[in-house]
Amino acid sequence: METINAEIFTLTYGSMVRQLIADLEDISAVNKQLDEMGYNIGIRLIDEFLAKSKTGKCGDFRETVDRVAKVGFRMFLNTTAAVTNWNAEGTECSLILEDNPLTDFVELPEGCQNLVYCNVLCGVIRGALEQVSINTECSFVRDVLRGSDVSELRLKLLSLNKEEYPFKDDD
Amino acid sequence: MPRQCSETCLELLALELVRAYGRQSRVPPAAAVDAIGFRTGRQLAERYTANRARLGEPLEVIKFVCKEFWMEVFRKQVDNLRTNHRGTFVLKDNTFRWLAKLSVDPAPPAGAAATRAVASVAELARDYLVLPCALVRGALAHLGVNAAVTAEAAVPPACEFTVTIKPR
Numbered sequence: 001m002e003t004i005n006a007e008i009f010t011l012t013y014g015s016m017v018r019q020l021i022a023d024l025e026d027i028s029a030v031n032k033q034l035d036e037m038g039y040n041i042g043i044r045l046i047d048e049f050l051a052k053s054k055t056g057k058c059g060d061f062r063e064t065v066d067r068v069a070k071v072g073f074r075m076f077l078n079t080t081a082a083v084t085n086w087n088a089e090g091t092e093c094s095l096i097l098e099d100n101p102l103t104d105f106v107e108l109p110e111g112c113q114n115l116v117y118c119n120v121l122c123g124v125i126r127g128a129l130e131q132v133s134i135n136t137e138c139s140f141v142r143d144v145l146r147g148s149d150v151s152e153l154r155l156k157l158l159s160l161n162k163e164e165y166p167f168k169d170d171d
Numbered sequence: 172m173p174r175q176c177s178e179t180c181l182e183l184l185a186l187e188l189v190r191a192y193g194r195q196s197r198v199p200p201a202a203a204v205d206a207i208g209f210r211t212g213r214q215l216a217e218r219y220t221a222n223r224a225r226l227g228e229p230l231e232v233i234k235f236v237c238k239e240f241w242m243e244v245f246r247k248q249v250d251n252l253r254t255n256h257r258g259t260f261v262l263k264d265n266t267f268r269w270l271a272k273l274s275v276d277p278a279p280p281a282g283a284a285a286t287r288a289v290a291s292v293a294e295l296a297r298d299y300l301v302l303p304c305a306l307v308r309g310a311l312a313h314l315g316v317n318a319a320v321t322a323e324a325a326v327p328p329a330c331e332f333t334v335t336i337k338p339r
Binding site: 001002003004005006007008009010011012013014015016018019023033036037040041044045048075076077078101104 | 173174175176177178179180181183184185186187188190191198203206207208210211214215218243244246
């Protein structure tokens with residue numbers, strides 16, 4: 001993987017969030033926009049992941065989430081996430097981000113306390129997983145920028161799209 | 172060593188920025204992307220020059236941008252620098268990294284159609300050059316050089332940036 005100094009990415013992202021706040025004038029609209037942009041990034045990012053990560057097929061959702069946390073975060077953000085708090089059915093879990101480059105240099109000012117600064121990550125995960133037929137819901141439940149001791153993403157499996165084989169010849 | 176991340180992150184962010192701002196109509200897209208890049212350029216220049224002596228003359232600033240700033244942000248140095256000695260500088264990058272992966276739908280081979288396809292990559296490049304131009308303008312501004320920056324990629328990924336220093 002080609003790497004760059006993370007600060008170029010981090011500062012560009014921060015500058016973009018500032019611009020969105022100025023342009024949209026509404027924090028919840030900004031959160032939504034960040035998620036949507038993340039989704040669009042995610043559906044492209046998965047190509048890079050599959051092409052370069054050299055990992056095989058995941059057996060179940062647990063394995064998939066581990067792959068996202070350990071390989072995905074490592075590959076793109078050069079950090080990892082811890083996977084915890086699984087529900088009994090194995091359909092819902094938390095990703096704990098202890099070291100998140102996106103929040104370098106960031107402090108939320110007054111009036112932005114509802115901003116989910118890293119919401120782009122939720123969109124990226126949702127978009128990327130959707131491309132491999134896994135429909136999920138993803139949101140921040142704790143955020144270091146809003147006073148929590150760690151950032152926690154809650155990831156919930158909604159459904160698995162069935163891939164139908166063999167494809168018909170005339171498709 | 173400063174923290175690293177994948178280049179893909181920045182690439183996809185820049186791509187999505189252009190797409191997202193291109194789709195909504197409340198703010199002129201180029202103006203918003205320009206503002207984003209300008210701020211980032213200033214901040215980067217501030218970080219890259221924190222531990223060095225102040226750069227004086229505009230030429231010194233431009234050389235810094237061509238070498239160190241370019242190296243950090245665009246991963247190589249500018250290939251060629253020309254000036255008319257009256258405040259205009261042309262920075263040529265023969266393989267500008269941010270345009271390397273740009274392509275349009277494959278054109279039919281040969282003839283007039285092929286020429287049109289190249290022209291449209293150049294046209295496509297225009298949208299994606301707003302951000303780098305703004306980064307450069309921001310860096311220059313932080314270093315005390317107030318300038319207009321435009322870019323033209325007639326044959327991507329080769330790209331020419333024109334810096335026109337504004338009279339004080």
